[in-house]
């Protein structure tokens with residue numbers, strides 16, 4: 001039997017990046033267990049609630065999830081769900097199930113992550129009926145593809161790919177019928193930061209040249225998002241997002257846990273932002289910057 005190749009530094013670095021998926025899911029699991037928002041599905045990816053997280057971390061995740069969902073839901077409503085979503089570096093994110101429950105499903109929801117993460121997610125879906133049932137319900141034929149590294153159904157697709165390999169990514173998405181003619185929303189939540197600026201700008205640029213009517217929403221540290229090839233790009237720091245998401249809900253979550261050091265939360269929120277870039281060849285008028293601002297203000 002051939003000996004396994006020794007780990008290279010690149011393997012180790014990629015492994016560290018993949019482990020951030022568990023960090024994000026564990027924090028979301030904890031925050032939902034405290035009641036910051038409702039997610040009945042995250043428990044099937046991380047069973048245990050895990051160690052306590054500081055209130056400012058929970059509030060930070062709350063703002064991140066609400067902020068991203070706000071733009072996602074607005075895009076779906078404006079396109080009347082006649083669109084596709086591509087979640088880049090989706091990890092163990094549960095948005096597909098939320099959209100199904102809320103009757104807000106796009107024509108097709110795609111997720112991409114490293115093959116190892118995709119395989120883990122698919123394994124969970126295969127073995128947990130609360131995850132597999134909604135998928136089967138939204139699939140009409142007997143052609144459901146569920147192999148080790150990819151899942152393809154009528155409305156949901158998980159692809160194992162490296163986002164730094166653009167030709168490979170493009171090939172796989174085409175193979176699973178991503179349609180460049182359809183209004184498309186790209187989501188990247190804490191993902192581009194794990195690539196070099198050159199790699200992330202190639203990815204953002206690929207999205208811009210491949211789709212004529214699209215929006216790219218990115219949650220990250222400020223100043224990271226590049227405007228490569230997009231007609232418009234703008235950002236709001238998370239402190240601003242926190243102050244404009246529905247304030248009755250903010251008041252509710254602020255009662256959940258006492259936060260001693262308000263400055264800590266402020267510093268944390270100021271460090272991050274939600275950025276978006278848009279292209280609107282179809283002149284649907286729904287993806288302009290003004291529109292995105294209106295979603296929040």
Ligand SMILES: C[S@@+](CC[C@H](N)C(=O)[O-])C[C@H]1O[C@@H](n2cnc3c(N)ncnc32)[C@H](O)[C@@H]1O
Pocket residue numbers: 017018019020021024025088089090091092093112113114117161162163164188189190191194195
């Ligand atoms: C911090 S996690 C965020 C996961 C998810 N977006 C969320 O917010 O819950 C970053 C994710 O990006 C993925 N990722 C980072 N670089 C990647 C690459 N080059 N190719 C594919 N996936 C990548 C990681 O595997 C991980 O799942």
